[in-house]
Amino acid sequence: xxxxxxxxxIRNRRxxxxxxxxxxxxxxxxxxxxxxRYSELLHVDRDFLGIVTSQCLNCGLIxxxxxxxxxxxxxxxxxxxxxxxxxxxxxxxxxxKQDNLNKRAKxxxxxxxxxxxxxxxxFLYLDxxxxxxxxxxxxxLKSNRIKGFGIEPEKNFRNYVSSVLxxxxxxxxxxxxxxxxxxxxxxxxxLEHVIDxxxxxxxxxxxxxxxxxxxxxxxxxENYESIEDIHAxxxxxxxxxxxxxxxxxxxxxxxxxxxxxPPTLPFSLYLFAKVKRSPQREIEIKKDPMMEANxxxxxxxxxxxxxxFIKKIASxxxxxxxx
Numbered sequence: 169x170x171x172x173x174x175x176x177x178i179r180n181r182r183x184x185x186x187x188x189x190x191x192x193x194x195x196x197x198x199x200x201x202x203x204x205r206y207s208e209l210l211h212v213d214r215d216f217l218g219i220v221t222s223q224c225l226n227c228g229l230i231x232x233x234x235x236x237x238x239x240x241x242x243x244x245x246x247x248x249x250x251x252x253x254x255x256x257x258x259x260x261x262x263x264x265k266q267d268n269l270n271k272r273a274k275x276x277x278x279x280x281x282x283x284x285x286x287x288x289x290x291f292l293y294l295d296x297x298x299x300x301x302x303x304x305x306x307x308x309l310k311s312n313r314i315k316g317f318g319i320e321p322e323k324n325f326r327n328y329v330s331s332v333l334x335x336x337x338x339x340x341x342x343x344x345x346x347x348x349x350x351x352x353x354x355x356x357x358x359l360e361h362v363i364d365x366x367x368x369x370x371x372x373x374x375x376x377x378x379x380x381x382x383x384x385x386x387x388x389x390e391n392y393e394s395i396e397d398i399h400a401x402x403x404x405x406x407x408x409x410x411x412x413x414x415x416x417x418x419x420x421x422x423x424x425x426x427x428x429x430p431p432t433l434p435f436s437l438y439l440f441a442k443v444k445r446s447p448q449r450e451i452e453i454k455k456d457p458m459m460e461a462n463x464x465x466x467x468x469x470x471x472x473x474x475x476x477f478i479k480k481i482a483s484x485x486x487x488x489x490x491x
Contacts, residue, residue, distance in 0.1 A: 175232060189218070199229065214399050215400065217400050229456075231403060277310060280352065291311070294354070295317070300328065304329065317338075320337055353372055353375065377391075380421075392466070398471070401462075407458055411425070423439075
């Protein structure tokens, strides 16, 4: 069985490599400040797909550039991300393979409960990128007054969550009605996947209740440790500074921004934000004070590749031998 899984992973990686090699790369402006000039920091990624990691010379945002078209990336998430990239396109089998999802869901739901009262009448909660629905399920267990919703681009997972939890799960933001305004929207390890984060956050803000909250959680680039952190699915790499800038530029007011280590996820940053009463897009774009240090972190990952793969192979070996 383990040998079969290994073969499947190899085949998936080969399929991804063939697919990405056929796609044209496009140079893009900084997704945060739209500055055209950038510095290329790294020309390798964990899957050898040819991802180039660059840094904006104006604000310091680290992002994949050149990169693939938005239409191709959307198709990738709709049809291939779960099956080829994550290794399992069936939500039932995915749950069977993962023993950490409930722990992670409890962790994030406890953060919600510490920050706000969700046990109120007509409380609407939207989890964007809800996957197999573990977090939605956990939040719904907290109160029978909560009405849950989800967004999930992959059809099998979308249908699974809808049927098991009995909630409305849509493919994208435009499928929700203008009368559906949410008290809480969560983006947990979602924003780093987005090609156009300001457009994406505009959509999010349009669905927020005037007194509602947005919860965002992303990997913290200041804690990157290996080439594992650089891959095709993550086109944005946020520091506390650049995350704050992009949220504020999207017309949202940050209430708190906290570094933390969620279960089975990398060192991350989470924040709660609310809609500004008078959204002001033209905020002052200041250069990240950690710009040079963050560039050095990314560049150092090139020399860590050999150690990373040795560690990966050793971990698999020890696991198979039950050491």
